[in-house]
Amino acid sequence: EAGVTQFPSHSVIEKGQTVTLRCDPISGHDNLYWYRRVMGKEIKFLLHFVKESKQDESGMPNNRFLAERTGGTYSTLKVQPAELEDSGVYFCASSLHRLAGGSTDTQYFGPGTRLTVL
């Protein structure tokens, strides 16, 4: 079974430009999470999708970040316009967990996208 995949693995852009990150969760996983690790800091939660709906977006830093999950499959995270402080590693995770119970809530992480804003 394929794991969580993320594209690109590395992106270097200039301040003010737009970048779109993509995450493909494990097939059949309803839950998709975005996290970010800024240099020297802990991994921080950004948002959580259940299928195509945003369950929790309390971690989104500001309105320059837009996450979508059309059709409840893959997700994109767009940063527009990018700022220097957006540099870091963006992780995506997915889980099978359903509120009806009986399923694991283990979050499986992708390898991350390393974003550098110059």
Added chain:
Amino acid sequence: QKEVEQDPGPLSVPEGAIVSLNCTYSNSAFQYFMWYRQYSRKGPELLMYTYSSGNKEDGRFTAQVDKSSKYISLFIRDSQPSDSATYLCAMSALRGGKLIFGQGTELSVKP
């Protein structure tokens, strides 16, 4: 103050040593406690998962949770060079909810 505190290390031990990794937390709502292992340039990989207080053992790894002290630990017995990685504690208040991570402890096991 951070919700989860973890000593970033680095921690260097000889092969075969017992390793003890710890995290403290401030939010009493946390009920689900995890340890993830992360190798360089890879994503975090779940190592241990514990619900509420107690101990859990899996091979050379033992996870302990003390909710009264808001303290969790991971012990690695007979450590191996392949255990060299960053170990991240993570916790959640809700099953399936967002994870709150510690900063991670970088561990190096020397042959």
